[in-house]
Amino acid sequence: KNEVEQSPQNLTAQEGEFITINCSYSVGISALHWLQQHPGGGIVSLFMLSSGKKKHGRLIATINIQEKHSSLHITASHPRDSAVYICAVNDMRGAQKLVFGQGTRLTINP
Amino acid sequence: NAGVTQTPKFQVLKTGQSMTLQCAQDMNHNSMYWYRQDPGMGLRLIYYSASEGTTDKGEVPNGYNVSRLNKREFSLRLESAAPSQTSVYFCASRTQWGGGQPQHFGDGTRLSIL
Numbered sequence: 001k002n003e004v005e006q007s008p009q010n011l012t013a014q015e016g017e018f019i020t021i022n023c024s025y026s027v028g029i030s031a032l033h034w035l036q037q038h039p040g041g042g043i044v045s046l047f048m049l050s051s052g053k054k055k056h057g058r059l060i061a062t063i064n065i066q067e068k069h070s071s072l073h074i075t076a077s078h079p080r081d082s083a084v085y086i087c088a089v090n091d092m093r094g095a096q097k098l099v100f101g102q103g104t105r106l107t108i109n110p
Numbered sequence: 111n112a113g114v115t116q117t118p119k120f121q122v123l124k125t126g127q128s129m130t131l132q133c134a135q136d137m138n139h140n141s142m143y144w145y146r147q148d149p150g151m152g153l154r155l156i157y158y159s160a161s162e163g164t165t166d167k168g169e170v171p172n173g174y175n176v177s178r179l180n181k182r183e184f185s186l187r188l189e190s191a192a193p194s195q196t197s198v199y200f201c202a203s204r205t206q207w208g209g210g211q212p213q214h215f216g217d218g219t220r221l222s223i224l
Contacts, residue, residue: 042216088152097155
């Protein structure tokens with residue numbers, strides 16, 4: 001079993017829909033990251049959080065430390081949001097290495 | 111405003127050939143990383159350098175070597191390429207080892223081993 005699990009693996013939605021991507025982890029962490037990878041490959045950090053909730057534009061990330069779970073929400077989704085979204089955690093073992101989920105491929109149709 | 115620069119972006123090698131992937135960052139970061147990304151799997155750490163002058167093995171180091179040439183540059187070498195090393199390679203950096211600072215990624219190198 002992977003230490004970081006994302007669901008769903010693939011998600012297709014219509015423009016304007018509210019999107020939720022989930023991330024569960026099984027290790028102790030100091031922080032959780034949400035990353036975005038567009039077609040063409042570049043990876044960009046969206047959020048880093050250790051508690052509560054963060055918002056940037058139409059993106060919202062939440063984390064529940066007790067339940068070892070995080071969600072990434074996208075409101076009023078747009079085709080340009082189509083990308084792979086990756087959850088990663090700073091594992092408190094192993095000198096704070098990042099452990100990555102497999103990613104969620106999101107496709108927003110016009 | 112370059113951030114993390116990787117070269118080359120694409121490369122095709124024959125089995126047994128050697129090559130070096132280059133990575134440079136201009137953000138004065140102390141820590142640098144090399145990952146590989148394979149279909150259906152998360153990014154996996156090959157090697158990292160917590161600070162200039164140090165390097166350590168990650169999750170999948172076999173078949174690779176690294177050099178932290180200076181604070182800016184961290185190279186990954188394949189001495190004798192194998193088809194199993196076909197992958198997309200990402201270099202990343204962050205301010206320092208430890209803590210929860212975000213990593214900054216390069217655009218990746220797509221490597222095919224025939």
